[in-house]
Amino acid sequence: MMALDDIPVTQLKGVGNALAEKLGKLGIASLQDLLFHLPHRYEDRTRITAMGSLRIGDVAVVEGEVMKTDIVMGRRRSLQVTLKDHSGFVSLRFFHFNAAQKNQFADGTQVRCFGEVRAGRSGYELYHPEYQTHPTPMADEGSATLTPVYPLTEGIQQPRVRALCQQAVAYLKRYPIYDWLPPWVLVDYQLPTITAAVELVHSPPASASVAQLLEGRHPAQERLVMEELLAHQLSLLQVREQIQTRQALPLLPQGDLSERFLESLPFRLTGAQRQVLQEIRQDLTQPLPMLRLVQGDVGSGKTVVAALAALQAISAGTQVALMAPTEILAEQHYQNFCAWLAPLGIQLTWLTGKVKGKARAQAMAALSSGAAGIAIGTHALFQNDVAFDRLALVIIDEQHRFGVHQRLALREKGAAGALAPHQLIMTATPIPRTLAMSAYADLDTSVIDELPPGRKPIETIVVPDGRRDDVVERVRNACQAGRQAYWVCTLIEESEVLQCQAAEVSATELAERLPNLRIGLVHGRLKSQEKAEVMAQFKSGALDLLVATTVIEVGVDVPNASLIIIENPERLGLAQLHQLRGRVGRGEQASYCVLMYHPPLSLNSKARLQALRDSQDGFVIAEKDLELRGPGEVLGTRQTGMMQFRLADFERDQHWIEVVREIAPRLMGNKVAVQGLVRRWLGEKTRYGEV
Incomplete structure (x- = not known):
């Protein structure tokens, strides 16, 4: 049976090659793509407002008779149309117009229009409103519905997208959308089917709750939000699965390197550092690659924990790579690690984009021969020509500066190319819990939530x-x-x-x-x-x-x-x-x-x-940052390139994040459903999960 994603948008009335190309910029090629181009808000156009009761800032429908039409020569030439009804008058102002448009507004013509009320030269004005001349009668209150507002691209106007979506909705009667969610999810969370949800958000019936739709809390919207969050979660679990398809070398430490290092420190580890270190040590002894994110506030001592993880790998006879996003941060790590590890007889090497010629050749030789136990640098460490002898642990600092795909690329540097390196990811940017659960669903998370003693606020x-x-x-x-x-x-x-x-x-x-x-x-x-x-x-x-x-x-x-x-x-x-x-x-x-x-x-x-x-608490501050600026800003754009949501909103929809986190692992066994959901919501963006 034919499905909606097999039907191209060119099947719709009025869609030729030029319009299809513009729709392509929005990622819309099929009817299914169009139906998942969802309204991001609604306008209430169900009532006509009397002109005499308008206030500045109102977004309203007005209807009246044309009193006069003038071309006004000001700083910018404009067309001004004055409408009147029984209660008063209002002006429409158009800065882009032609003679045909002017002729539409002959005196006495009935016009209905929709726009935002502003203060103008002649009283209240609507700038470039949507309008109809000789309008058909308004639907009675029992059958009036909200008007969806869609995201646009250059060259496509709102009424055009609206009309296309309405055409696509008509196909749902013959071609329902395939529901990838198992029936138990719909029952447990009292959600409508995907077809019913999509139809309702594009064409809200008069009976739908206006308040719920305007707030984004209608069950149909909730269904779509939940599915979108689930698709993102599944895509990251796929990344985790991909990395863990290869085995890792279990790192069973030999000798007393860690003990000697701890004795040399002028302080004792905090309880939180010891707890996180225990989690890391446990992961490193497994034959699956560790994928662990360590979050710690500024000054909580993540670097010492990273050094101890590195010593576990080195004492097991393998190599470590530590990557930082900037040269200055990489240098800081290099100085710290030299001071800590060189006295223990460990050779370190330094590699950034600026290391050239003889110095680079020496660094490369030390890595490929296995003489250097640890390499520290920027992303230059992972260029194709850099070869390690037995790389078994990769430490990445400030992960949000890198993309997920860079972590996948690290797999190729593992010992003998066949084993994936363990990955320890550190960030001093505390990430709100809900955001971490979504953006880092592919990672296990540890938090160092205790500052060393003696630190003053x-x-x-x-x-x-x-x-x-x-x-x-x-x-x-x-x-x-x-x-x-x-x-x-x-x-x-x-x-x-x-x-x-x-x-x-x-x-x-x-x-x-x-x-x-x-x-x-x-x-x-x-x-x-x-x-x-x-x-x-x-x-x-x-x-x-x-x-x-x-x-x-x-x-x-x-x-x-x-x-x-x-x-x-x-x-x-x-x-x-x-x-x-x-x-x-x-x-x-x-x-x-x-x-x-x-x-x-x-x-x-x-x-x-x-x-x-x-x-002073980085996690409290991160929550506030999320509230004020949104997830893209908090995480950094590289990490959230794939987190551009169509419908979900982190603040509003936090209650779904826990739910999705529980459901996602249970669905991972059904590869077809996972792929279907990821493709439906992320489309081409799924490339970030590929090497």
Whole structure:
């Protein structure tokens, strides 16, 4: 029997090649694709509003008779049509019009239109409303329905998409959509069939609850939201399954490397570190590749846990690769690991895109021969020509900067190419639980939720940039008292050049105003070596003040730094601000973070900065960030490239995430259903799950 995904959109009336091409940009090729191009909201056009009762901001249907039509010559030429009804009048204004359109509005013509009411030159106006001349009578209240509003692409207007979807809905009588969900799910959660749900959201009947539909809580919408979340969850479980199709080397440690390392540390592990380490050690002894995400707030000691995982692999006679998203963070790890592991007789090697020539050849030789136990670097570690002797553990820092497909590519570097390496993924960006359950469904999650003893909370102060002199004075006092400080410059422009220029200007200005302080500058355009030298000077206390762009966001650890100034914090997300704040508060002394904003602040920016003042807890802050900015911003775009939902909304639909997490593993055995659901909701985006 023919199915909806076998019927091309060109079967619909009025769809020629040109329109089919435009629909293709929306990912619509078949009738099924069109039916799953779902309305993202509704408009209530069921009642005509009297013109005399309109208020600015109302979105309403009005109907009346044309009083007059004028072409108004202002800064922009426009067509102004004045309508009247029994209660008053309103103007329609069109900036794009032609003679034929003007002629439609002859005096006395009856017009019904829909739009938003604004204040205009002649009183209330509707700009570019949707309209009908000589309209048919309105449906009576018993049969009136809401009007769906669809996502659009260039060159396709809302009425066109609406009409096409209505044509497609008519096919559902003959070609119902295949329901991939097992009957028990529909019964347990009281959900309608997929065909009924799709039909209702495109053509809500008059009996449907207007309030539920407008809020996105109608059972038909809930059914579709749940299925969409389920498809995303299944796609990530497929990634996990794909990685685990290959076996891993069980890493059974020999000797006392870990014990010697722990004895050399000047502190004891926290309870949370020991718990997470136990989970990792257990995973590493299994013949399946570990896939574990370790979340820990700034300064919670994830790096020590990673070092102990690395020692387990090295003591089992295998190699480790540690990948960080930026050179500065990779360098920080390299310095830490050298200080910790070199005394234990372990050879480390360093590999980034900037390592060239002889140095690169030496690093490659050390890896392929097995002489180097651990390689640290950026994604350059996973270029095709880099060969390991016995790679068995990959540690990835700040995973949200990489895509899922990069994790899949790591499989090929495993020992002898036949065994998949274990994967330990670390992030200092706390991820709200619901988001982690969806975005990282392919990973087991551990949380280090305890800070080392002695850490003092950081006091956060919010000031306008009009008080810059006071802030500069604060820096002078802190540095004269023997402390060190950061001054972070942020720019709204994406351009790294402009960001670096801003940092250079600030450094010059601060050097003039604070002539007795030793000031360093770090930004993204400095050579690796120069950056490392400045950071080393700051760390050793040879510099009092470090002016930087956000390159110091993660990983930099200077216990004597007790003050950080962040310019224009309103331009950054909460997670990034929390990361930057975490550069201080690493020693015993009281520490301060000054957020120097440029007024006026939007309500959203005020809420963000207030959240930072109110809490030191990265997970609380992450929840607030999710609420204010959405999942794409919290996770980073690479991770959420596949999380562009059509209908689901993380805030509104959190109650489904637990449900979906329980259902998904039970469906994984039915490969056809899994593939059907993933293709239906993710379509071409499923490529992220392929190598």
